[in-house]
Every structure is written in C-alpha cells, then in structure tokens.
Amino acid sequence: GHAYRRCDLNGSWELVPGNNRTWANYSECAKFLTNETREREVFDRLYLIYTVGYSISLGSLTVAVLILGYFRRLHCTRNYIHMHLFVSFMLRAVSIFVKDAVLYSGSALEEMERISEEDLKSITEAPPADKSQFVGCKVAVTFFLYFLATNYYWILVEGLYLHSLIFMAFFSEKKYLWGFTLFGWGLPAVFVTVWASVRATLADTECWDLSAGNLKWIIQVPILAAIVVNFILFINIIRVLATKLRETNAGRCDSRQQYRKLLKSTLVLMPLFGVHYIVFMAMPYTDVSGILWQVQMHYEMLFNSFQGFFVAIIYCFCNGEVQAEIKKSWSRWTLALDFKRKARSGSTTYSYGPMVSHTSITNVATRGALALHLNTRLIPGSLNGHRNLPGYVKNGSISENSMPSSGPEQYNKDEEYLNGSGLYDGDRPTVLVEEERETVM
Template structure:
C-alpha cells in the first residue's frame, strides 16, 4: 500500500510541475478523480445488491478500479489502460481473485509500467521556471524606479502640471501591475502542496481579479497618454485641466466598470476554480475586447503622431539635413513605443496559444521592464528633471558649505576670544608682586 501511495504522489508531482509552469490543465487529474468516483459508486451498488456478494468485490487501489469477479479468475491489464501517465509499453499487471479476496498486484505498477515523462514538457517547465526569475527581476526594477519617479514629480512643485499628473497615474498603473503579479504568484504558487487544480478560495479569486484590473488600468492609461499627446499636437490652444478629469474617468473608471462586469459574470455563470482560466470565451472577451480596442486606438494614434512628426520635420522652419531628420524621427519613435505599449500589438489579434514562447517573452519579459523604461525616459532622462535635480543638488551643496564655513568662523571667533582672555589674565599685575612689596615684607618679618 505504501508503494501505491508513493506512486500516486509521484503522479501528482508530475502534474503539479506541469500545471505550475503551463497554467493549470488538470484534465488527467479530473479523469482520475472521476474514475475513483465511478468505482466507489459501483462498489456501493454491489453492497446494496445481495446477489453480488460472492467473489471479489470492486476494489479501488488509488490507481485503477478493479471490477468484481468470481473466485479463481485472473484480471490482466496492460499499463496503457491503467493511466494516461503510463507509457504505452508492453507491460502488464494482474490480480487473482482468491477465496481470501484480491491478491497483491503482480508485478507492482512502478516495476511493470514506465511513467510517461514528456521531455519537451520538462524543458518547457525549466524554461518557464528560469523565465519567472527574469520577470520577477524586471517587475522589481520597475517598481523601485516608478516609486522614485513619482516621488520626484510629487516633491518638486515645478513638476506639478497636467502632463506630469498623467505620467504619475501611468506610473501608478505600472506599480499596480507589478504588485498584482507578485501577489498572484504568492497566493497561487507559493505553496507546492496546494492542489491548484481545485483551488477555489476567496483569496485566490481576489488576487486574480486584482491582477486583471491592474492589466486593464495599465492598458487604458497607455491609451490616455496617447490621447493626451494627440490632443497637444492637434490643438494649438487647449485647456488641459478641462480634459484631465475625463482622462481620470477613462484611466480608472472604465477598468473598474469592466472588472465589475467580469466578476459578476464569472461569479454567476462560471464560478469554478480560481478564475485564472479562459475556457468560456464570452466571459474572457469581457476583458480581452476592451484591451484589444485600446491597443487598436493607440496604434492609430501612434501612426498619426508619427505622421505629424514627419510633417514638422519636413517643414522649412526646421533646419538640418535628411540624416538629422531621420535620427530625430527614429528617436521620437523609439521614445513613443514604450509609452504607447506598441510591442503588445504583435499578438493583440492572434489566438491565445499562438507563438506561446514569443508571446511570453514579449508580454512578460519586455513587459516587466516597461515600467522601468517609461520611468527612465520620461523622468530620469528628462532635461527639466535633470536640471532641477542638479539645481537642488548644487543648492544643497552650497548651503552645506555655507553652514560649515559659518560654524568654522564661529569656532574660530570663540577660540580667539578665549585665547585673548587667557593672555590678559596671565599679564595682570594683581598676580605679580613688585620688588618693593617683597622688601617691605622681609622688613616686617625681621621686626617681628
């Protein structure tokens, strides 16, 4: 029995490695549990039926269901018919029905049957395990740089403007996205003993819902950045504060409405598992359709912005040759790609399982560092920010130097005053006796 339990543990570990790496596909586990349930149902029927009391009753050995047979019969089964996890080899196992009941399994499962190990699945598991370290480092780097960038934009009053307010909201959406990834990994994959196939707690559903909301908010704030830039280029005079609250409504209000509709639909129509699957198409499109639409609109804005930049560079008032114009255009395009999230357009309109490795590399690998790149380009490498930081640093150095010089002068003045007083005390006539006084004193002593 210990051997059978050990084999069951091995099978579950094999399934766990695949589900953790590939996102759960628990068909084999479900089939195994269904077979166990059916076996116990047959056994219950036999117990209720008196005519089936003879022979060896139905037996579930945690791997296979052995149906009732009469005494003296031998049941022989090939390994391929035992479980899908066993290789389709020539091995067989059998049991004898004796007067004392079922005999021991001959030979044991681990001796007769070869566990089916998919080398490609193992390689993919290793690849995804290593890739998890990459996106963890990427999101951690983005998290630190984004928090620093928000601090810079918030502390210095010079940067308090509509453009930077939109940047701050975009940075915050990236922070939510990075935090949601860490929370989701912590809740779903921190404990290897969790049965992920049937995990359906409130905590894991909340983690997945928060993750989906952060993704939606991030895409819509990328859309807001594109809309804002389009507005600046298209309209010469525009009251930016007038449109700011519309941007807030699009960036936070629309994702909130979408995720609320998704949660309610999921809860009433497909409330199973941890809500991290995409089995029901119409429920998944509640989230995917708005994201795809935002990417499409942002792509159109991106093309229009590039067109406007080309027109401005070709205008007579702009100096330089064709090479300098091309360099400016290339630089502007590269700056706009991470801000608009154009790298997501590669797989935006393709099925979910198309180019899985490339999709993972672009959406997780590059996506995890997108927050860092955006903070770097639009905060730390910004000329105004660098000039203000240099100015504040120079001012801090000057104040520190002046404070140090003042302290040195004060100490020098106090030291000079003490020195002068000590010199005057040493040269005071009260502490010295004149020769005449010494003579008078000696005469007085002699007279006594």
C-alpha cells in the first residue's frame, strides 16, 4: 500500500483543517489490518489455554506446598527441594498473570485500540512517548523473566539431586541443600540483572516485552543450557534404571514387564525434568500465520501451563508417604470426633455440692459390666484428660500401640526419593489404627 499527501497552491504540504499537522492518507495500508482478525483468534485461544493451565497448576501447587509444610514427618531434603520447585512454578504463574494485567489491560490497551482505520487517514507522526509511563510494565516483564528462569533452574536442581543420589556413594543432603538453594534462586538473579542493566542502557524502548536484537541471548543462553544439561541427566538416569531393571529382574519376569516398568519410570520423570522443552528448543519462530508456528505455540502453552499440575500430582498427591500422613491425620480426627460424640450422648453429670460425679447411664441394666468397665477407664481421666482415652493418639506423635515406628532408617536415600517419585515399589509401612471401640460402644 501507499500513503498519500497533497500539495497546496503554495507548494507546501496540505495541513489538517483546524490542526497544525500535515495531512496524509493511509487508507491503502488499512487492508493489512484484515489479517489481524485471524491472528487475534489464535492469540485469544492461546491465552485461554495457558490461563486455565496456570490457574489449575497454581491451585494444586498451593495445596501441595501446604501439605508438605504442615506434616513434620514429611520434612526432609527431598521434600524441601520439591517445595522450592513448587514455589517456583507458583511464582511463574503469578508473574504471568501480573504481566498480562499490566501489558494487555488498562491505558496501554486502550491506546492501542484507539488507532482504527479512520485514524490512519490523518496520522502524520507518532507523538513523543513518556518513558515514565512504562516503568510498571518494565518491572513486570523483568520479574516475569526472573521467575521463568528460576523455574528452569529448580527443574535442573531436581535433576542434579536425583542424579547425585544415584551416582554418589556419600551425599550430604543438608550440606548441598544450601548450595542448591543459592543455585536455584541466585544464579538466575545474576543474568537477569545483567540483562535489565544492558536493556536499560542500550535499548530502553517502551515496554521490554519485545525482543531487542541480540540482547535476548543474555537470558536465553543460560536457560537453554539448563534445559540441555537436564536432558542429559534425564537420559543418563533412564540408562541406569534400565540397567538395574535388567540386573534385578533377570530370569524372573519377561521383557515386556521390564519395558512397562521402564516406561512408567520414564513418564514419571518427564514432567520433573521438563523433557518437553527439547522438542521445539532449536526451532526458530516463524510467521504467526504459519501452521508450524501455531502447532509449536499450542504445544508449548499446553505443556508449560499444566506442568506444575502434573508435578504436584506425581510428587505430592500420589506420594505414598504423603497419603499415609493424610490417612493418619484423618483417622485421628475422626476417632476424636467419634469419641466426643459418644461421650456427650452416653454420659451425664450429677452435681452434689462441691463434688462432681460422672456416671454412665446408657444401657446400665443390660450391660452393667461394660458400663462398669467404662467407668473404671474414664474416672482416672480426670487427673489426665487424655492419658487413658481409648485409641487416643497425641497430636504430633504416634502411640506405641496404634502406629508402627518409622524413621529415616527405614529407607536409604535413593530408594526414598524413588519411592516419592513413584519409581520404587518397595514395601511401605502400613498404617494401623487400633481404636478399641469395644470399651465405648
């Protein structure tokens, strides 16, 4: 298309009536706006996909962090690293929502939509922009890139931790936890700060959401390096698992069963290691209207947004230790609630002056011996209200008669990690609750 201006009789460009601006006709350029409708539909669909995905991931990860933080018996180095990874996924989701709210709503969006086809007929030049109005979106983009980088690096930390458990004979978990923490949160802060400083100095134009030439590699190279290293660790761990399966199951099961176990282990590790990043990592972005670009973006938005949900399901909700702790807590709560209900309906209080006597009046005629047994169990409880309650388990501890003892010595570290990942099918301690209901029925 072409833009047109007209000369007046004096040989100067014709001005816009009532405005000291040069008139220009951009109507032929407006036909290129028709493709924006199709592109807008694609972007709206992508926005819906990752908004739903990140919302589901954020909710499930929040529940997972609360569970791992509430139960003290789940506090260990492996779960601490899981919690850091969960938090990085949560911050990534929140930063995306904040970035979208700042960049694509409010005054910035209204200013973009104000340019219509009719406006193009009289636009001459863009007014100078005030850089102060872009401070908010610059901060939002910077934090988004930081939390995006920390998410990739905590995925790498998970790979390094699992690799260390398998290949290092002596591995001090507490000693390396601080190093992993600095690596996961500190290293991304370094290269994101360098990028922000260089961008503010050399390419401080509007919001920083658009690429500024080769400056993008300051952030992309460390992220791509983390993806490649994590993929190498993933391949090496799968190789070791396949070797161990062949050695331990030699002559005991057919090859198909071994392949099924290896496939299960591989599928469990894929969300943790972010293997899906490798698929389109080396593929450059093409035209928005191209089919390949749309396939790539739909794939990335779907898996990236739901990755946190998959990780929370596999490494928290399907974890045997987590399920055992939840069942124990639920059993204690229901047992205490049931006992309180039976105590209120099956006993009454008679007061004689300053003395108080608790006497059972339920089925005294037919079950006198049982009522007597109940009284002998309950009367000493006035000295210690919970000591002799049947089936009572002290909060934060486990009764010797109701729960089997389980400690760090029950698993070695690599089997414990694989158990939490669904890769190790060893014997898990069975939760037994002896309620002694015959004394309160």
